[in-house]
Amino acid sequence: MSASLAHEVTPPAPIPPPSLTRNQIRGFWASWGGWTLDGMDSVVYALVLVPALRELLPHSGIVANKGNIGYYGSLSFALFLIGWGLAFCGAPSATGLAACARSCSPSSGIQCSRS
Secondary structure, eight states, rough: OOHHHHHHHOOOOOOOOOOOOOHHHHHHHHHHHHHHHHHHHHHHHHHHHHHHHHHHHHHHHHOOHHHHHHHHHHHHHHHHHHHHHHHGGGGOOHHHHHHHHHHTTGGGOOOOOOO
16 A cells, blocks of 8 residues: 555544433433332342241241241242333233223223233
8 A cells, every 4th residue: 555545545523422402311310210219129128038038937837947038038039020020021010900900990981902
């Protein structure tokens, strides 16, 4: 390659990043706040899990030893996380089902499609 060709090629000018709108910024903070509260929920759940199972397992006829607390605590926390994860897949929540039931009641006059 000759020296004259090296001077002919110029890189394109950098494109400045677009500025965010007010709604995009508000959406970011709302999303961040939701994730923060979800994280807090799981931490609080983990903190009260062992004391709660120590009290509840004997009432269910299960011995509250370390093995049972670990097993049922893991099962309970896994169900908690599955429910949290299903929210991303569009699974209806309990409040969503209740709202659907209210809006589809015979007194509302709305016909619901059951699929």
